[in-house]
Amino acid sequence: MQSTQSVDIRAARPGDLAAVAEIYAHYVARTVVTFDEEPLSADAWRGKYDDLAARGLPFLVAAGPGDEIAGYAYAAPWRPKPAYRHTVEDTVYLAPGRTGQGLGGALLATLLEESAGAGVRQMIAVISDVDEAVGPASIALHARHGFKETGRLAAVGHKHGRWVDTVLMQRSLGAE
Structure with missing residues (x-):
């Protein structure tokens, strides 16, 4: 668990999912950083949460005072075929005003560390490449953490x- 500016990075809990859904809905409605066109329902978020937990993959939140959720991140399967089981795609979203x-x-x-601990060997980032602040910032964020285009x-x-174009970035988490 990490702390930054009175925010703790911790495992998500079911009670956090309403805030996660609200953060995501903002990006669905106002940006092209996600290709979803409709916000996910509470049931869909609970299903995603349960699926990741069953797979032993991390789902994290940045929780501030009063357990206000300032952002979230998770690692999800990259592709459904079994040979891809050690490769994940990362997702990181911050609440508006918390960037x-x-x-x-x-x-x-923290996601990189916990994913490596879960046996992940490769992490993929799929980033929309547009003239918005989020795309270039996400590319720079991933590059600072060792991802290569x-x-x-x-x-x-x-x-x-x-x-909208996408940029694929990748980072190895394990020995080759």
Whole structure:
């Protein structure tokens, strides 16, 4: 567990999922950083939480005073085929107004550590590459944590009336 600016990075709890859903809904409605077009329901978040727990994969929150959730991160399976079982995709989101405070870095650092402890060997980041503050900031965040760009996919998403590219970044967590 890490602390940054009165925020603790800890394992998510079922009671945190409403705040997680609210944070995610902001990005679904207002940005192209996620390709979801409708916010996830509380049941969908509970299903994701339960699935990750069953797989032994980390789901973290940045919790502030009064257990206010300032952000979250989790590692989910990269692809469903069994040979990919040691590779995950990371997800990191911060509450509006909580960016630029080091929380994304604290969440990602803890996620990397806990994922390695769970037997993960490779972590993939799929980042929308657009002229918004979030895409370039996410690319820079991942680069600071040892991720290398491994590819770009052109115009693979269409949201809010525009085509969006993605940048693929990867980091090894285990011995080769």
